[in-house]
Amino acid sequence: MAGLALRVPDWLRQRAAVTPERRALVCGAQAWSFAELDRRVDAAAASLDVREGERVGIRAANSLGFVVAVQALMRRGGVLVPINTRLTDAEVAWQVEDAQVSRVVGDDDLEALLRQPTPAHQTRARDFELHAWHSIVYTSGTTGRPKGAILTYGNHWWSAVASALNLGLLADDTWLACLPLFHVGGLAILLRGVIYGMAVVVQSRFEAAEVNRAIDEQGVTIVSVVSTMLERMLAERGPRAYPPSLRCVLLGGGPAPLPLLERAAAAGVPVVQTYGLTETASQVVTLAPEDALRKLGSAGKPLMGSEIRVGSDGEIEVRGPSVSPGYVNHPPRDGWLHTGDLGRLDDDGYLYVLDRRDDLIVSGGENVYPAEVEAALLAHPAVSEAGVIGVPDAEWGRRVTAVVVVRAGVTATADELIAFCRQRLAAYKAPRHIEFRSALPRNGAGKLLRRELRIER
Amino acid sequence: MAGLALRVPDWLRQRAAVTPERRALVCGAQAWSFAELDRRVDAAAASLDVREGERVGIRAANSLGFVVAVQALMRRGGVLVPINTRLTDAEVAWQVEDAQVSRVVGDDDLEALLRQPTPAHQTRARDFELHAWHSIVYTSGTTGRPKGAILTYGNHWWSAVASALNLGLLADDTWLACLPLFHVGGLAILLRGVIYGMAVVVQSRFEAAEVNRAIDEQGVTIVSVVSTMLERMLAERGPRAYPPSLRCVLLGGGPAPLPLLERAAAAGVPVVQTYGLTETASQVVTLAPEDALRKLGSAGKPLMGSEIRVGSDGEIEVRGPSVSPGYVNHPPRDGWLHTGDLGRLDDDGYLYVLDRRDDLIVSGGENVYPAEVEAALLAHPAVSEAGVIGVPDAEWGRRVTAVVVVRAGVTATADELIAFCRQRLAAYKAPRHIEFRSALPRNGAGKLLRRELRIER
Structure with a gap:
């Protein structure tokens, strides 16, 4: 039964x-x-x-x-x-x-x-x-x-x-x-x-x-x-x-x-x-x-x-x-x-x-989904990994900020990537700041750990 | 849950x-x-x-x-x-x-x-x-x-x-x-x-x-x-x-x-x-x-x-x-x-x-499963359908009895089919009597209805 x-x-x-x-x-x-x-x-x-x-x-x-x-x-x-x-x-x-x-x-x-x-x-x-x-x-x-x-x-x-x-x-x-x-x-x-x-x-x-x-x-x-x-x-x-x-x-x-x-x-x-x-x-x-x-x-x-x-x-x-x-x-x-x-x-x-709801970035009253911004960055041929977080900002509440891994043997500047995102995303979604790294923090299943992204300014 | x-x-x-x-x-x-x-x-x-x-x-x-x-x-x-x-x-x-x-x-x-x-x-x-x-x-x-x-x-x-x-x-x-x-x-x-x-x-x-x-x-x-x-x-x-x-x-x-x-x-x-x-x-x-x-x-x-x-x-x-x-x-x-x-x-x-347990034939103290006898009969090239039941018998309790449908254009005698079964089965399992019909009673799913087999002697 x-x-x-x-x-x-x-x-x-x-x-x-x-x-x-x-x-x-x-x-x-x-x-x-x-x-x-x-x-x-x-x-x-x-x-x-x-x-x-x-x-x-x-x-x-x-x-x-x-x-x-x-x-x-x-x-x-x-x-x-x-x-x-x-x-x-x-x-x-x-x-x-x-x-x-x-x-x-x-x-x-x-x-x-x-x-x-x-x-x-x-x-x-x-x-x-x-x-x-x-x-x-x-x-x-x-x-x-x-x-x-x-x-x-x-x-x-x-x-x-x-x-x-x-x-x-x-x-x-x-x-x-x-x-x-x-x-x-x-x-x-x-x-x-x-x-x-x-x-x-x-x-x-x-x-x-x-x-x-x-x-x-x-x-x-x-x-x-x-x-x-x-x-x-x-x-x-x-x-x-x-x-x-x-x-x-x-x-x-x-x-x-x-x-x-x-x-x-x-x-x-x-x-x-x-x-x-x-x-x-x-x-x-x-x-x-x-x-x-x-x-x-x-x-x-x-x-x-x-x-x-x-x-x-x-x-x-x-x-x-x-x-x-x-x-x-x-x-x-x-x-x-x-x-x-x-x-x-x-x-x-x-x-x-x-x-993830916890990762939602509210910037100037607008909702920015990190995954959407990451997808835009990943569409750039030089980018192999990307993580996006909100960094506290006096004016906007949070400021969209990205950490990026670039493919071996390729170069890209922050300005170039930001401009690339602006062609694809509303301006408020595009990162204001980009930092370059050799790897991103991930859990055992390979899932990006955005919380562990520390941005050094 | x-x-x-x-x-x-x-x-x-x-x-x-x-x-x-x-x-x-x-x-x-x-x-x-x-x-x-x-x-x-x-x-x-x-x-x-x-x-x-x-x-x-x-x-x-x-x-x-x-x-x-x-x-x-x-x-x-x-x-x-x-x-x-x-x-x-x-x-x-x-x-x-x-x-x-x-x-x-x-x-x-x-x-x-x-x-x-x-x-x-x-x-x-x-x-x-x-x-x-x-x-x-x-x-x-x-x-x-x-x-x-x-x-x-x-x-x-x-x-x-x-x-x-x-x-x-x-x-x-x-x-x-x-x-x-x-x-x-x-x-x-x-x-x-x-x-x-x-x-x-x-x-x-x-x-x-x-x-x-x-x-x-x-x-x-x-x-x-x-x-x-x-x-x-x-x-x-x-x-x-x-x-x-x-x-x-x-x-x-x-x-x-x-x-x-x-x-x-x-x-x-x-x-x-x-x-x-x-x-x-x-x-x-x-x-x-x-x-x-x-x-x-x-x-x-x-x-x-x-x-x-x-x-x-x-x-x-x-x-x-x-x-x-x-x-x-x-x-x-x-x-x-x-x-x-x-x-x-x-x-x-x-x-x-x-x-089916209800269809089990106990003959002379031996268990006879109708399906087994039917399978033996169906192995004969002339037989297209077969149903086996136990008919009350003073001496043996039940007597194994078969009703058979023969393929179109083919003939077979009862003696011939009984002899055929005896080559394949223990003697007590072989039918003592065989009756010929043009069709067998079946339910809507095509399942043989043995209870409805009436043997006329």
Whole structure:
């Protein structure tokens, strides 16, 4: 019965029963079937002393051990707390305290998990209750303390199913995880793998050449990336076309610069834009493949089961079965999730994500969306990265200010770039000041951290 | 949140928003997009005076109007009670009383529904609560009074999703409904259509030549059939191969004769066997496509989310999110559904459906499964249909007895067929008596009605 306290069999175990010989996981030189993955997870689960509901942190790079640990925690009923490897010890300590994590598993522990002897007999797998907590994932929140978003088994299940109902599901689908598994965008791929009976290729970190090689040689049909990754993939690739087996480059992680989208479209790269949050267990609004070119720049429409609206203040709000029931140590949320992102819906109901609300620059009473200004800068052939913030200004409230990375072997002056923006943007949107850097601060998923842009004058 | 009282947006409305231009429905010379179907359903819903929870019968042949009525009832919150068109008025009256049906809609009413003026503005669609009743479908139960199985929105949703997770979902998928829409096997196709954003071709009734034509000319990729339909399709087709676009012939409705499966396999027809019941909102155990040949004759493994077991009495039991919460006017069921079907699991856990428990013949203390004997008879080149029952016998309890239809232009004697069976079966299983007929009694879905086989001696 769909409804109260719905229980379903362990996803991996069912896959190991139904499609045991199918390819489940590829990482480096290793390739495991679902039967093999299930055996490894059984071994790991047997070695873990974890109570049901116990919260266990994983602070590690992408690896086979990470995948096995995620599944073993599910089999034992533990709650996964993935921890960003870029955090300082003090930041980790705060999350561990906040989420009442009993222990944190690191790279060495994960290695050891893989060396556990396989049990002689398959263990009986626990059923999953769809309303039970699967994980607590801290949002990379750009203001204040991070918050631990609770994600249930049902949230992940609905997210996976709704993605398949949008993108389709092919017999040879293979999804590449080059995003960190400690981010929801990476973690979601692992769960889709066992729910779909689909191969997942895990790479230890993003490396453009490795991604391109996996697409050519490992049958990757779908890859999840953010804009900077796509940018680097295209640069590394050069003029050589991608094989037709690559059917979807799922592009998330914030508004994508239009020039990048246009370049990808011209090169025949099947980019599908998406919008998602930790609190929605990854993508929740995604372009249908048939709209990829017609609605270039839009994140699309809500996935089946979900709804969006834009409030009078321009904030995107989301409701649906993949939306987190709340944050740990906060009162449960009900109804619409206020995303903190600004967006607009066009006349056909397609979502265009404009910016983080916290990053909105109000200058002389006008709203300036940094992403729009960054997109204008990125359209200049000399600019490879751009970040825009508002700097306090006595006269205007905030002054639009940009930090720019210029391509190797090219030069550009601040005046030239400002003039370039003025041709494309209303004057109040164009930066007043531009600073040049060799790199911009980004989080583990490659998302620009505007808060960390310090402007020196 | 997945769990308590989960609500999701109207499936058709969401499809009309996300993929408005995709082909939704083909019936005769008509082809509608999702936007068009949504407009027609809005018009029909506006004209229907139906309260939320009101039970409305549909007693009609497959048609555009049937599809529109099903969706319009969903939009108004009515509960659909599909009625088998082969029932007598007295039988219908009994179901109408049992299910407290307020009115029964017939072919003419459905025609009229299509002539409603389209509203100037799209109406606001009701959300679906997944635990709410979607339909009451009477089982073709071979013993006693039929029972009205309650199917929730969630039952249908999970059934559709689990089918896609097994068969995959392609951008050009088109599912042919030649089964009656008043049976769960036909109705389920309509719901998959709006959940997947997939085209459904509806035919008014099964006609082998029409099915073969739709496969050739209308891009049908999947078709749901029962054995007798497949038999007739192959006969009508002759040696001409099916196009590669036909990727799945989903074969349900009871144990399939192995000779038919072998013939289909030899002809390269992509048959996928399945087992399902009204109470499971259609298929619940289905072969994975990769096992279709390796496990010929098996119905496969449970779809994602569902579980099966075989009790000590040989009865198949099912549990999962697509299983009906109970029958109308009966206490709610909890836990495992006892199917009344007999089966066995092989060493790899694949289900082989043996027979209806009610049809089991106990002869001289030995169990004889009619389906097994029928399969032996069907392996004889002269036999096109066979039904086997137990006739009361003073000495043996029951005596195995067969009714057979012989192919046109061929002859066969009873002695010859009995001898043929003895070469293939234990002696106690071979029929003692054979009667020849021109046709066998079948229900609307083509399922053999053994109870109606009367043997004249």
